[in-house]
Amino acid sequence: MYGVNKSVFDWAFKVFVMLALVVVIAMQFRKSESIVYVDAVKLLNGYNGMQQARKDLEAKSSVWRANVDSLKGELELGIKEYQSKKQSLSGKEQKLTEELLRTKQEQFMSYQQAIADKIQHEDQELTAKVLGNVNDYIKKFGEENNYEIILAATQYGNIVYAEQGKDITDVVLKGLNESAR
16 A cells, blocks of 8 residues: 555656646746745645545545455455365365355455555545645745745755745645645
């Protein structure tokens, strides 16, 4: 699951950067002179909306994983029971039981994959919703504060250097969390 979250998180940052660039282009036509940036990782990790989305996803996925674990336990119990009774079964009964167990195992594997896909899809939807809220807020914040450009610094190194006062992440994060209340 953590691999899925990392890839979705990486995808989310790429989307965030692209949306930030759109905001940058739109803001470039304004007459103000301020260029600032936000630390995208810090902003998203500190945003209460993202934290709540992660908690919601974890709660849902815990239930789904518990169902998978329960089905896995049932399948393993069926295999164990078959192995203990195998010697007392006729060849035909063994063949039928093995086919039944193979079918159940295939169904389990399909269900397990469907749940993994469902978790990934839910994660993408929640992340997209959060990013939409963040980008809407940053756009509004930029307009209200007459910023010409708000860049997003990411783990991919979009900003190599900026003067100390150009990082407005803490101010944006505070306002973003307050606006979500």
